[in-house]
Amino acid sequence: MQIKPILAAMRHHKAGTVLIALQIALTLAIVCNALFIIQQRIERMARPSGVDETNLFVIRSDWADKSDPQRIDAQMRADLIALRQLGSVQDAAPINSFPLLGSGWDNFIKLQPDQVKMTTDSAIFFSDEHALATLGTRLIAGRNFTASEAGAQQPRDAMHAAQVIISKDLAHRLYPDGSALGKTIYVTMGRTPSTVIGITDTLQAHMTGSWAGPYAYNAVLVPAQLLNDYTYYLVRARPGQLDAAMRDAPKALFAQSRMRIIDHKDGVMTFAQVRQRAYGPDRGMAILMAIISAVLLAITAAGIVGLTSFWVGQRRKQIGVRRALGATRRDILNYFLTENLLIGIGGVMVGAVLAIGINVWMVSQFEMARLSLAYVAAGVVALLVLGQGAVLAPALRASHVSPVEATRSV
C-alpha cells in the first residue's frame, strides 16, 4: 500500500482531516476517563458487606417518648424477645447503625491511652450477643459476647466497653502481625481500655463517603444497646421467609407498644434496599457516564461516515480515473481504509495524551484515582476499530465507482 499519495491527497483537505483527528482525539480522551469512572464505581458497588444480605432486613423504631432511657432500655429488651419469638425470624439484634447505612458513630481507635494522633478510625456498632448470628457474620478467632456482658449505653455518657469484637481488617490494621486477639485497644476516646475478645470475618462499616475509604472495613462491636431517640432492629429471616418476616415484625413491635414511630416509607428496609440506597449515587454516575460515552462514540462514528461519504462523492472522478488505469476495487477500498487509519492514528496519539492530561487534572481537582494505561490502550484500539468500521460503508461505495465516471465531466 502506498502511503505517499494518501498523504499528498490529505494535504488537499487539511481542514477535514484535522477535524476528524480532533474529534477522535477528544472522544478518546473523554471515553477513557468516563470508562475509568464507570469501572471505579462498579468496583465500589461490588464490595462485599460481610453480612447475610438475602435474609436480612432492618426496622427503624423512633420513640414517641424519649425522656426516660430506662424505659427505652426495657422496651428494647421486650421488643427483641417478641421479634425472636416470631416463626419467620431466625434471630434479631438491636443496633445503632449497620454496614452501608451511611450515618452512625465512628471513633478514633488508639493503641495507647495518651496517644495524640489516632491509629485509625472505625465504625462503632452497639449491639448485643445476637449481633453476629443476626448479621450472619462469622467469628474467625476468639469468642462471642455472653448474655451477661451485654449492657446498655446512653449516647452522651462516657463509653464503657470492657470487651469488644473487631473486624478482620481493623485487627490487621492495629496488629499487622495477627496478634490482635486478647490485646487491649482504646475505642472510647477516654482512658478505659477494651479487650479484643473476638475477630470477625469481613465486616463493612456504615461509612460510605469517599473520605472513609481507608476505614471502610473497620468495625468495632460493643456489647451494649444504645439508648438513643431511635433504634434499629436487625432481623434475619429464616431462609425464604423474608416477606413474611417483614410483615410480622412491625406488627409484633406495635403489639408491644404503640408509642413508637416506624416510618411508612423507609421504616422497614430489606438489606437489598439499604445497598441500593448506599450506592445509588455511584450507580447513577456510572449510568450517566455510560450514556455519554455511547452518545459520543455514536456521534464520532456518524461524523466519520458523513465526512468520508462527502470525500468519496467529491473524488468520484479521480476514483474513476484510477479504476480506468487499472486499480482494482480492493485498491480503492484499501485507499480509504488506510487514509482513515492514518487519520485515526494521528487522532488517538493526541487523544491518549489528552486522556492522561484530563485525568491528572481530575485527580488534582476531584480526588480521583490515577487512570491506568490499560484503559488508554483499550480506548485506542476501540476507537481505531470504530473508525475502520465507520469508514467501511463509504469506502465500499467508493470501490463500486465504475471506471466510466472518468469520462463524465460533471
Next chain:
Amino acid sequence: MFAYYLELALRSLRRSPGLTALMVLAIGFGVAASMTTYSVFRAVSGDPIPWKSAQLFVPQIDNWGPKDRDTDGEPPSAMSYLDATTLMRDHRAKRQSAMYQISPSVVPTQAGKHPLNVTGHAVYSEFFPMLDVPFLYGNGWSAQDDAQRAAVAVISSKLNEKLFGNVDSVGRTVNIEGRDYRVVGVLDHWNPQPRFYDVTNTGGFSENVEDVFLPFERAISVGLPNNGNTNCNATPKESGFVGLQHSECVWIAYMAELDDAAAVSAYRQYLDAYAKNQQKAGRFGWAPNNRLRNLPDYLEQQQVVPRDTKVSLLVALCLLLVCLVNTVGLLLAKFLRRSGEIGVRRALGAPRKAIYLQFLTEAGMVGAAGGVLGLLLTGVGVASVGLVLPKSISDLARLDLSLLVITLLVAVSATLLAGLYPTFRASRVQPAWQLKSN
C-alpha cells in the same frame, strides 16, 4: 433578502437529508446532555438567599487547637455550646442566631392518631428576620420570648395542615415531646436548598421539610437533645445532654448578619479578641484561629456542590464540544460541495458579505433545529435525572423558562460558532476557478 437565504438554506438542507439529520442529532444530543447536567448543577450551586447572602456570615472559632485540626488548618465547622452562647450574649452583629437540629415527636390532639416524628431547629428570635423567613400566619417570637424561655413554636405549613387542617392555628397549642407549646407562626412553604443555615448537619441538601422551630434556650432548658452531628475531640467529662453543653464538643451552627465592610471587620476583631481572652484565661493554648466567611464563600468551603455534579457537567460540556467539532466538519463538507454555486453567485456580483449571510443562515437553521430537538431531549433528561441521582438532589432540577431560553441560545450560538470556519472557507472560493473547471 433574509427570507431568500432561509429558502436557500432549507433547499440545501433538504438536498442531503442524511447529513442534515446527523448535524441536528449531534447538536441536539450535545445540548441536551449539557443542559440536563447544567440544570442539576444550577440547582445545587444556586444561592439559596441571593438578595442577602453577601450580608450573612458564618463565624468559626478554633476551640480544639492545632492537635485536632484537619490538615488544612481549618477550625471546626460547628461551635461548642460555650462559644455559641457567649457570642449570643455579646450580641455584636446586627442580627444573629445560634441553632441546633432537633427531632422531637409531636403528639396530635385528635384521639387515635399516631405520634409523628418531625425535624426542626432550636433557634433564636432573630433567625426569622435575619433569613427573611416567609410566614403564612403569625410571626416569629420576640427577644423577650427568648429570654423568658417561652413555650412558643413556629411550625411548617405541612405540619399545620396535618395537625389543624388548613386554618390559621396561631394561638393554638401543639404538644411537642410531651410539652405544650403555643403556635406563634406558621411558615409559608419554606424549604431552602441548600439548607444553608445548617450545612454541618444536612450536608447541604435534605428531602425533609423542617417542621418545627423552638426557642433555643427553651429547648436547652427542657433538655431537648440535639439530633444532628456531634463531633468531639475528647470524651465529655459529665454525662448526658448537660455534659455535652459543658464540653468542647461542637454541634451548634451559627449565623450572623453584618451589613457593611466596617461591621465585618469589627466583628472579626471581636472574634479575635474573644479567642485571645480565652487564650489568656487558659482555655485555648494557641493563638486565635477564627474564620468569618460570608455565605457563598462558606458554602464553597464546605463543598456543598457534590463532586459528581461538577464532573458530570464537565463531561457533558466535553460531549457538546465533540458535537461541535463534528458539526464543523460536516458543515465544511456541505458548504464546499457547493463551490460551483458559490462561484456563480460571486461572479454575478454577490459580495463576500452575502455569502457569509447565506451560509450562516443555513448554520443557524441547523442550530435552531438542533435546539428544538435538544429542548425535547433536555425535557426527557430533567424528568429522568431521578433515575441516576439521589432524590434530594434530583428533585431540585427543574425545566423552567430560563432553561428553555438558555438551551435554544446555546444550540443556535454554538452552531453559528461552528459554522464560522466553513463559511469563511466558502467565502474564499475563487469564482474564476470554479467557473473554469465547469
